[in-house]
Amino acid sequence: MKRVWILCMVVLFPVTFVYAEQNTGLAEEFTKLEDYLRNPKLTEEQRKKNFETNLVSSVRSTLSKRLANPKKDLKDLKFQDLQSERSEGTNTFFVKYKNYYFQYLFPVDPETYVTSPSEEIVLEKPEGVDLGSNAHKEEKKN
Secondary structure (H helix, E strand, O other), X not given: OHHHHHHHHHHHHHHHHHHHHHHHHHHHHHHHHHHHHHOOOOOHHHHHHHHHHHHHHHHHHHHHOOOOOHHHHOOOOOHHHOEEEEOOOOOEEEEEXXXXXXXXXXXXXXXXXXXXXXXXXXXXXXXXXXOOOOOOOOOOOO
């Protein structure tokens, strides 16, 4: 019986170390892969392409809910048709397309990741409205 225990110890004990070493390598590999995916190293061209894709798809998605014939109306939508501005230090973007104004809040940097906005606000500017400094000031009665 002692021989069986000794044989088991001699055979099984080293096997546990082999598996432990393999698991440590797997955990390290997992951590490296996670870091690689969370912190991508992108070229300026890739960042620009991600940004353009995110804005165009966001505008297309938002307007497809508002337009009567979105496939026809948005068929030729390109990034060059959009005006955009980023709030400093945030993932909030203001976008203008024709008479539509959008505010998009992205959960992550839209230059780094292909993503959809987590929040959106859409405003449509009525025809003939002047947004000058006196747009909503009431006239004073004398």
